[in-house]
Amino acid sequence: MKIDITRAGFLTSVQDLGRLGFRQFGVSVGGALDSLALRVANLLVGNAESAAGLEITLGGLRLRFVDDRIVAWCGGEFDARLGSTSVAAGHAALVRAGQELMFNQPKIGCRCWLGISGEIDVPIVLGSRSTDLRTSFGGFDGRALRDGDTLPLGRNSERAETLVNTLGEEKIAHWKPPHDWSSPAQREPALRFIRGVDWNRFNDEAIQRFMNEEFSVTAEADRMGARLDGPELKRADNFAGTAAASSADLISEAVVPGTIQVPPGGKPIVLLGDCQTIGGYPKIAHVIGVDLPIAAQLRVGDRVRFREVSLIEAHQLLAERERDLAEFRVGIELHVR
Amino acid sequence: MEITPLGDSALIVRVRNQFEDAPEQTSNEVLRALRQIEDTRIPGVIELAPAYTTVAVFFDPLRVMDDASRVDHVIESLTQKIHEAFSRGGRRKQRDKCTRLIEIPVCYEAEFALDLEQVSREAQIDPTEVVDLHRTAQYRVSCIGFTPGFPFLSGLHKRLATRRRSIPRKEIPAGSVAIAGAQTGIYPMKSPGGWNIIGRTPLRLFNPQKDPPALLRPGDRVRFRAITREEFERLKR
Numbered sequence: 362m363k364i365d366i367t368r369a370g371f372l373t374s375v376q377d378l379g380r381l382g383f384r385q386f387g388v389s390v391g392g393a394l395d396s397l398a399l400r401v402a403n404l405l406v407g408n409a410e411s412a413a414g415l416e417i418t419l420g421g422l423r424l425r426f427v428d429d430r431i432v433a434w435c436g437g438e439f440d441a442r443l444g445s446t447s448v449a450a451g452h453a454a455l456v457r458a459g460q461e462l463m464f465n466q467p468k469i470g471c472r473c474w475l476g477i478s479g480e481i482d483v484p485i486v487l488g489s490r491s492t493d494l495r496t497s498f499g500g501f502d503g504r505a506l507r508d509g510d511t512l513p514l515g516r517n518s519e520r521a522e523t524l525v526n527t528l529g530e531e532k533i534a535h536w537k538p539p540h541d542w543s544s545p546a547q548r549e550p551a552l553r554f555i556r557g558v559d560w561n562r563f564n565d566e567a568i569q570r571f572m573n574e575e576f577s578v579t580a581e582a583d584r585m586g587a588r589l590d591g592p593e594l595k596r597a598d599n600f601a602g603t604a605a606a607s608s609a610d611l612i613s614e615a616v617v618p619g620t621i622q623v624p625p626g627g628k629p630i631v632l633l634g635d636c637q638t639i640g641g642y643p644k645i646a647h648v649i650g651v652d653l654p655i656a657a658q659l660r661v662g663d664r665v666r667f668r669e670v671s672l673i674e675a676h677q678l679l680a681e682r683e684r685d686l687a688e689f690r691v692g693i694e695l696h697v698r
Numbered sequence: 699m700e701i702t703p704l705g706d707s708a709l710i711v712r713v714r715n716q717f718e719d720a721p722e723q724t725s726n727e728v729l730r731a732l733r734q735i736e737d738t739r740i741p742g743v744i745e746l747a748p749a750y751t752t753v754a755v756f757f758d759p760l761r762v763m764d765d766a767s768r769v770d771h772v773i774e775s776l777t778q779k780i781h782e783a784f785s786r787g788g789r790r791k792q793r794d795k796c797t798r799l800i801e802i803p804v805c806y807e808a809e810f811a812l813d814l815e816q817v818s819r820e821a822q823i824d825p826t827e828v829v830d831l832h833r834t835a836q837y838r839v840s841c842i843g844f845t846p847g848f849p850f851l852s853g854l855h856k857r858l859a860t861r862r863r864s865i866p867r868k869e870i871p872a873g874s875v876a877i878a879g880a881q882t883g884i885y886p887m888k889s890p891g892g893w894n895i896i897g898r899t900p901l902r903l904f905n906p907q908k909d910p911p912a913l914l915r916p917g918d919r920v921r922f923r924a925i926t927r928e929e930f931e932r933l934k935r
Binding site (some may be wrong): 498499613639 | 708717745750754770841847887
């Protein structure tokens with residue numbers, strides 16, 4: 362009922378779907394930066410979709426199993442191996458006691474999410490098993506995993522046990538989710554956005570640049586957000602603080618994962634799951650919910666473009682994806698019966 | 699009352715456009731709006747969070763769609779329900795008058811007051827007077843953010859307004875009481891930051907093992923009480 366972390370890799374943490382209900386106290390939502398990837402991985406291994414799994418950043422992870430488990434992962438283009446067998450994204454695989462699962466560096470993207478049947482059974486803190494790395498609580502001891510850690514696992518669900526039996530021969534399932542769910546990373550992604558409240562504060566040139574030009578991801582990219590480089594986005598108005606003592610130029614208000622804010626230097630930042638709950642920089646736009654999985658893969662050097670959609674379209678896309686997910690759920694049920 | 703989308707899963711309800719001109723009134727109005735929306739229990743709304751002049755409403759678009767039984771009406775449907783909440787709430791007896799008053803012990807001694815000199819120089823008053831002005835005022839939590847449990851307090855004496863440090867510190871000790879601009883605040887945990895530190899509290903402002911996890915809530919009134927180094931150690935335990 363545990364798993365050994367032989368090598369923790371660059372940055373691996375326990376994450377579920379995040380921590381809701383505490384933003385009024387300044388607690389970030391956090392959780393898997395690509396919640397769809399974790400939900401799908403969980404479905405594939407017979408877990409509840411909200412179960413806690415591992416978020417793996419840039420690979421280097423080695424896990425040794427002490428009992429039979431079903432695993433599945435989704436995310437960037439990682440090379441995952443079970444001994445000498447390659448485990449492709451989106452395929453459930455049976456891991457026997459004593460076997461080692463390994464994640465090497467990704468070719469495209471930077472993160473992936475691993476679901477393990479029985480889920481990672483760390484204590485629930487403020488309604489979630491997610492690790493809040495910035496504040497050091499939740500998850501496993503409130504921190505990223507280290508070499509030699511042992512994580513507690515829960516009991517395999519009935520569905521997972523069925524999978525252990527059916528996959529006994531072939532080891533790796535042949536069924537898989539749509540490609541863009543299991544492998545959303547792109548080297549030159551176009552992120553769809555809707556306008557932010559401060560859209561009109563930017564001058565025409567800035568708006569044209571934002572919509573037509575390319576931005577590159579800087580090394581300042583983590584779970585809080587990714588700072589971009591590229592054309593400078595100037596504002597139309599002069600928002601230099603009126604009070605000399607104030608360095609914040611707007612009154613702070615809520616920001617969310619996906620918010621694209623523009624600090625005084627004119628270089629945008631795409632906020633991700635561990636972002637602060639409030640911010641004072643102008644919000645030019647928001648990456649739409651269905652494209653957050655792509656944003657979660659941004660890595661230094663990647664080139665990004667932005668494409669506008671309407672809020673209604675954003676909601677339609679979300680509804681469509683949820684319908685597809687419901688169908689996929691039904692399909693999965695057929696395999697675990 | 700202006701309602702604007704904040705991405706596809708949140709809204710911002712703007713109660714006023716200014717804060718500094720009337721902090722007390724603005725805070726009251728924001729908290730009233732918060733309670734009115736809260737009491738309405740709008741289907742699909744996950745949580746609410748107040749800031750200086752706004753209330754953020756976080757929702758699950760899929761549940762709102764189910765409730766409105768159409769995909770293209772999420773914002774309209776929520777906006778309407780929020781407006782209804784305000785008109786209903788307006789007739790109800792106001793229960794938001796009673797706010798808590800919380801006393802926070804602070805040791806202003808030199809060991810903890812890393813930037814007291816700087817504040818005193820900028821205000822052109824001597825350090826003891828800075829401390830006196832800071833500990834005798836009454837403050838109010840305008841919002842909580844930056845890090846979990848970090849209270850942004852309004853009510854700082856005008857003379858104490860101090861610019862942020864030009865080079866932020868990489869690590870500010872937990873409990874540090876600090877000033878930036880017209881505000882004062884408390885760092886709940888060790889973190890980087892650019893505020894001017896003038897003291898330290900032994901109290902724990904954020905504890906994830908508790909619910910609520912933060913000592914302070916938006917709207918709370920706060921007073922500081924100067925304590926000695928000995929008392930700091932005693933309370934710390």
